[in-house]
Amino acid sequence: MAVSSDTQMKIIKGDYGYVLEDVPHLTDYIPDLPTYPNPLRSNPAYSVVKQYFVHVDDTVPQKIVVHKNSPRGTHFRRAGPRQKVYFESDEVHACIVTCGGLCPGLNTVIRELVCGLNHMYGVTRILGIDGGYRGFYSRNTVPLTPKVVNDIHKRGGTILGTSRGGHDTSKIVDSIQDRGINQVYIIGGDGTQKGAAVIFEEIRRRGLKVAVAGIPKTIDNDIPVIDRSFGFDTAVEEAQRAINAAHVEAESIENGIGVVKLMGRYSGFIAMYATLGSRDVDCCLIPESPFYLEGNGGLFEFIEKRLKENGHMVIVIAEGVGQELLSESLNQQDASGNKLLQDVGLWISQRIKDHFAKQQKLPINLKYIDPTYMIRAIPSNASDNVYCTLLAQSAVHGAMAGYTGFTSGLVNGRQTYIPFNRITERQNKVVITDRMWARLLSSTNQPSFLNPKALSEAKKEEESQTQLLDGENSKKDESETKEIPSLTSSEYCTNSFG
Numbered sequence: 227m228a229v230s231s232d233t234q235m236k237i238i239k240g241d242y243g244y245v246l247e248d249v250p251h252l253t254d255y256i257p258d259l260p261t262y263p264n265p266l267r268s269n270p271a272y273s274v275v276k277q278y279f280v281h282v283d284d285t286v287p288q289k290i291v292v293h294k295n296s297p298r299g300t301h302f303r304r305a306g307p308r309q310k311v312y313f314e315s316d317e318v319h320a321c322i323v324t325c326g327g328l329c330p331g332l333n334t335v336i337r338e339l340v341c342g343l344n345h346m347y348g349v350t351r352i353l354g355i356d357g358g359y360r361g362f363y364s365r366n367t368v369p370l371t372p373k374v375v376n377d378i379h380k381r382g383g384t385i386l387g388t389s390r391g392g393h394d395t396s397k398i399v400d401s402i403q404d405r406g407i408n409q410v411y412i413i414g415g416d417g418t419q420k421g422a423a424v425i426f427e428e429i430r431r432r433g434l435k436v437a438v439a440g441i442p443k444t445i446d447n448d449i450p451v452i453d454r455s456f457g458f459d460t461a462v463e464e465a466q467r468a469i470n471a472a473h474v475e476a477e478s479i480e481n482g483i484g485v486v487k488l489m490g491r492y493s494g495f496i497a498m499y500a501t502l503g504s505r506d507v508d509c510c511l512i513p514e515s516p517f518y519l520e521g522n523g524g525l526f527e528f529i530e531k532r533l534k535e536n537g538h539m540v541i542v543i544a545e546g547v548g549q550e551l552l553s554e555s556l557n558q559q560d561a562s563g564n565k566l567l568q569d570v571g572l573w574i575s576q577r578i579k580d581h582f583a584k585q586q587k588l589p590i591n592l593k594y595i596d597p598t599y600m601i602r603a604i605p606s607n608a609s610d611n612v613y614c615t616l617l618a619q620s621a622v623h624g625a626m627a628g629y630t631g632f633t634s635g636l637v638n639g640r641q642t643y644i645p646f647n648r649i650t651e652r653q654n655k656v657v658i659t660d661r662m663w664a665r666l667l668s669s670t671n672q673p674s675f676l677n678p679k680a681l682s683e684a685k686k687e688e689e690s691q692t693q694l695l696d697g698e699n700s701k702k703d704e705s706e707t708k709e710i711p712s713l714t715s716s717e718y719c720t721n722s723f724g
């Protein structure tokens with residue numbers, strides 16, 4: 227096996243095109259670290275499990291749809307408990323931080339990190355960092371015990387608080403070093419994971435025995451590689467309530483139009499899945515598929531047609547769509563550098579009203595519903611709770627086993643450790659030349675808003691992105707299409723150790 231490693235990538239190559247995109251380990255830069263038997267060996271709850279520890283060579287393929295002659299392709303290290311650990315229980319001093327926007331399930335992840343560390347590994351010193359990255363150097367810390375976190379999964383938000391901006395790498399690592407913290411659990415989205423990657427690099431540069439583990443959070447589902455993000459299922463479910471309300475309102479009045487805005491700054495996954503889940507939606511607009519209002523094949527023409535056919539309609543719109551159409555673009559950023567968005571729901575509602583008022587042919591009744599923050603602030607549902615548990619426990623097993631610089635993530639239904647750079651190198655987006663978007667178009671029968679030229683450009687862009695990722699000739703990587711697998715309870719059981 228050929229091994230190559232730089233500060234970013236640790237690539238291990240095997241036979242038949244096998245590639246392991248491995249994660250760093252503390253022993254990469256601190257040689258001769260002592261190891262200890264995993265305390266789970268004598269844990270009555272776990273010792274009945276037949277295949278108790280994960281084999282050191284277990285890896286998970288990124289691509290599961292293959293052809294007879296396909297190379298074995300990219301793999302990630304399988305998550306789960308190892309026979310040997312690199313920390314003694316009473317040596318561990320862990321901390322947990324939550325950063326970025328809210329997402330259902332944050333409290334569940336915090337709870338399961340604390341309970342996993344304590345119940346599985348006997349760790350008692352766990353600190354919550356207050357208010358995101360800046361909390362490392364400007365806020366208080368909160369001691370966390372299983373008792374403190376017992377009920378928090380029933381609440382939305384994060385008990386630790388969160389923030390945008392304020393990432394000062396050296397102040398954060400100084401604080402980690404000064405407090406004697408040796409395991410850092412960082413829950414957050416793409417920005418947060420970029421921050422985690424630079425914290426890890428600085429820790430490695432200083433030669434500290436500190437494991438850095440990320441848990442990916444994004445309500446928008448815009449993190450690549452992983453099957454889906456926690457809280458997404460809950461968000462899609464909660465969005466149904468708004469869509470139902472819009473449908474009831476629209477249906478009850480002549481030429482009723484219900485417009486619902488959902489989150490999705492750059493990726494329209496919530497809008498797409500909420501639409502597919504509802505079956506009451508006539509038109510779904512997402513940032514990946516630009517649309518236009520006027521003329522042949524435009525939105526106004528479609529609205530008129532649908533109102534004449536059905537007497538009412540529901541439009542679901544992702545918040546990031548059509549920003550370029552709004553007259554004054556904000557051109558402002560939040561503290562983390564994310565683009566601040568205009569309220570496209572309000573804008574589109576007004577444009578529709580103006581258009582039909584001017585026409586004087588079809589008097590419409592439009593109701594605009596914006597449930598975005600209500601969706602983001604709820605607690606996670608049962609399925610997301612189980613998922614959060616697996617992510618948190620996997621992160622704990624990984625850090626105890628000495629892995630570092632990784633994100634805990636579900637790949638093809640298995641828990642894995644993914645190097646930070648794979649999580650941060652690009653955003654996950656709806657591929658509009660894919661079958662899922664085709665399913666949506668066929669279920670709503672809305673216009674694609676794409677002329678043949680735009681369609682061929684979208685295809686070309688998708689192919690070049692795939693080549694970049696696979697190093698293969700335009701072979702579409704199925705795992706990148708984000709056809710989200712519905713995890714059955716038996717899969718959750720068999721995967722309980724990843």
Ligand SMILES: Nc1ncnc2c1ncn2[C@@H]1O[C@H](COP(=O)(O)OP(=O)(O)O)[C@@H](O)[C@H]1O
Binds near residue numbers: 358561
């Ligand atoms: N490129 C980056 N390098 C270091 N820290 C970053 C980077 N991008 C974002 N961050 C930090 O990560 C945190 C969360 O980022 P943000 O984009 O707001 O949310 P999310 O992680 O959910 O995408 C913020 O504290 C921000 O300062």
Ligand SMILES: O=P(O)(O)OC[C@H]1O[C@](O)(COP(=O)(O)O)[C@@H](O)[C@@H]1O
Binds near residue numbers: 326
């Ligand atoms: O008002 P805030 O907190 O800045 O959040 C708004 C944004 O947060 C999001 O939920 C995404 O947040 P993250 O980038 O933190 O994952 C977007 O959908 C939305 O545009």
Ligand SMILES: [Mg+2]
Binds near residue numbers: 415416417
């Ligand atoms: Mg983000």
